[in-house]
Amino acid sequence: MPKKRLAARLLVISPSNRLLLFKVQFQAGVLAGTTYWATPGGKLREEESFEAAAVRELYEETGFETPSVGRCIAHKEFLWQMPEGEHVLAVEHFFAVHTGGEQYSCAQWSDREREAVCEVRWWSSTELAACHEEVFPHDLNNLFVTALLIAQGEP
DSSP states (O other): OOOEEEEEEEEEEOTTSOEEEEEEEOOSSTTTTOEEEEOSEEEOOTTOOHHHHHHHHHHHHHOOOOSOOOSOOEEEEEEEEOTTSOEEEEEEEEEEEEOSOSOOOOTTOOHHHHHHEEEEEEEOHHHHHHOOSOEESTTHHHHHHHHHHHHTTOO
């Protein structure tokens, strides 16, 4: 059984109901040539909760600040290959965060993020549904719609 990699992922939603995604493109290593769109987020630090990691990752990857991220809207577990080649069991909790605008910042990005992220874009649900590129998770548009319904007070 591979080791677990715990991560918090963020559905960052603008006032115009658009979702922030990063296009990841690996230039070297075992994943060289691999490209996909994904939400901001990342690995939990030692003894950090999923919620605390989500708040931290939100700031580090987008510049948006929030005191809390609310409840987890999705939990996913799947086998994943890391850029160094290691296979892990990815355990990810997804949180929806609504922003006051679309002005994100990459000032806090790590060197690794600067190397791997080749594009940042806000997506509507319609644009995401029509996307022919790889998007992770594969049911991201469903999660996005769920987050929008939750924001409107629907279950």
